[in-house]
Amino acid sequence: MKLHFLGTGGAFARTHTNAWFEEPREDGRRDLYLLDLSMLHVQAAETLVREETGEIYVLLTHMHDDHCSGIGLFIEWCLLLKGRIVNILVQEALAQDVRDYLRIIGVPEEMYRLITFSVQMEMAGVTVTAIPTRHTPALAGKCFGFCLETGGQRVVFTGDTATLEPFIPWLTEGAELYTEMAYHHGNVHLRWEEQKTLLLPLAKKCSVFLMHMDDEEALRRETEGTGIRLVTL
Numbered sequence: 026m027k028l029h030f031l032g033t034g035g036a037f038a039r040t041h042t043n044a045w046f047e048e049p050r051e052d053g054r055r056d057l058y059l060l061d062l063s064m065l066h067v068q069a070a071e072t073l074v075r076e077e078t079g080e081i082y083v084l085l086t087h088m089h090d091d092h093c094s095g096i097g098l099f100i101e102w103c104l105l106l107k108g109r110i111v112n113i114l115v116q117e118a119l120a121q122d123v124r125d126y127l128r129i130i131g132v133p134e135e136m137y138r139l140i141t142f143s144v145q146m147e148m149a150g151v152t153v154t155a156i157p158t159r160h161t162p163a164l165a166g167k168c169f170g171f172c173l174e175t176g177g178q179r180v181v182f183t184g185d186t187a188t189l190e191p192f193i194p195w196l197t198e199g200a201e202l203y204t205e206m207a208y209h210h211g212n213v214h215l216r217w218e219e220q221k222t223l224l225l226p227l228a229k230k231c232s233v234f235l236m237h238m239d240d241e242e243a244l245r246r247e248t249e250g251t252g253i254r255l256v257t258l
């Protein structure tokens with residue numbers, strides 16, 4: 026599994042941190058997995074839907090605009106222009122919010138397939154485990170990171186989070202960690218100054234990537250020579 030990014034920034038940046046990967050199937054097709062989808066990246070996501078694409082999954086971390094505002098338009102484009110149904114994959118705490126959100130923007134449940142799970146979900150070749158985390162008070166209990174496993178490879182994706190704690194047990198030797206990181210403002214996000222004592226030694230055991238950045242230049246300067254990398258487009 027190779028994670029690609031449609032955007033690398035936080036909510037107020039020019040691009041939003043949405044990611045994707047493909048998983049080959051036995052029949053030669055490739056399932057497409059999008060990790061969140063902002064309105065900014067719907068057109069880019071459309072280019073990923075090809076003839077040989079198998080199932081289309083959108084895995085949502087939480088309901089902030091920079092993570093979910095593109096799903097309605099993407100569902101409509103896939104169905105109305107390509108005849109393809111989008112699978113929205115969420116932890117069950119988000120199920121009703123997704124239904125309500127899509128209904129309000131005119132996307133009834135017949136237009137997509139909502140797949141919910143409590144802890145873990147086995148897709149074809151991919152195991153998805155939801156990791157509940159703390160982000161903003163308004164979305165308490167409704168923010169998730171994920172552990173994605175395929176062929177012995179483990180990817181831990183934090184989504185938006187104010188703490189790394191729930192992810193630590195998943196960070197085994199050789200795992201890849203994609204963590205959100207702010208340079209200037211913490212509070213509902215992780216701030217480099219407060220996290221670096223944890224992340225710098227962790228980078229010797231895992232591959233650490235920063236995403237959802239508010240100041241890439243500053244974070245690049247801070248991480249130079251540390252082994253910690255910034256995600257790129």
Ligand SMILES: [Zn+2]
Pocket residue numbers: 035036089091092185237
């Ligand atoms: Zn965000």
Ligand SMILES: [Zn+2]
Pocket residue numbers: 087089160185
């Ligand atoms: Zn958020």
